Amino acid sequence: MSAPTAFRRRYGASPLHLLLVLASFTLALYAGLRLFQGDTLGVAVWFVGAALLHDLVLLPLYSLTDRAVQALFTRGPGPTLPVPRVSVNYVRVPAFVSGVLLLVWWPLVLRRVEHYTAATALPADGFLGRWLLITAALFAASAAVLIVRTWRRSRAQRQARSATK
Template identity: 40%
Template sequence: MGWFRRFYGENPLHLLALLGCFALVGAAVLALYPNPSALTIAIWFAAAVIGHDLVLYPLYALADRSLVLTRWVRRRVSSRPVTVAATNHLRLPVLGSVLLGLIWFPTISGGGAGVLFFAAGLPPAIDYVTRWLLVTAVLFLASAVLYAVRLGRAAVRST
């Protein structure tokens, strides 16, 4: 197996996983090929990949770097050591809120009101923006409570 790793550069399982991914993409392409809107789907997919890789990824990488930089600055300025990092206590609620916002964006923005009325015969009586903001607040509150508990445990442990 050493010759394979020197030739390929990775474990054989990596190649197997990569071939499986290519097979899955091939099956998806073959399933979409006879579809008349396949070109529209391909354009949407390419735009999503470009939008993520060229716009969104640099933005949230920059936001994450700013969190890490503030932790580094706090370590340099403060005489007390950082016992519990707040970075992940901010990352997780932001990720949950953004993910919920992206998944439910048509409903939150009110764009799906006609579909809801057509499918269920119900007018959109629920304010989804308020509920999304409430879920976001609960995520941040739960994360803050967990952070406070971890800080308390670290303070008790250090004394």
């Protein structure tokens, strides 16, 4: 048995995977050390606060929202609901990407940064409109993918039915 095969069997992935994981941990450690060189207590409080906010507020909120979307897009036990069963990921993915963009850019989207124009010489007034356009484009692209996939699936089902007759 060759050395890479034995390594893959014992580790479960290629040596390149291990190298990339170690490099990412090294980069994260370096960034953490650089971050803690400034206001150590403030950074620690921010991390603890962010973890508590996520676990106690955001996780229940988006879990409840996800359950509501699943209930909306899933056919009930009886034939009374005309809504077909659709993958919830067509809503999850654009909502997640839009949420991450809002999380990263919220001070500019909500116009909470007065010194942005002074520091960059760029206007800070277009971010809300751009974020809304990106969010609309994400949901529109997701809807387009859903329509195309549904059309292909129904076409394949029609062809299969006509082939069996």
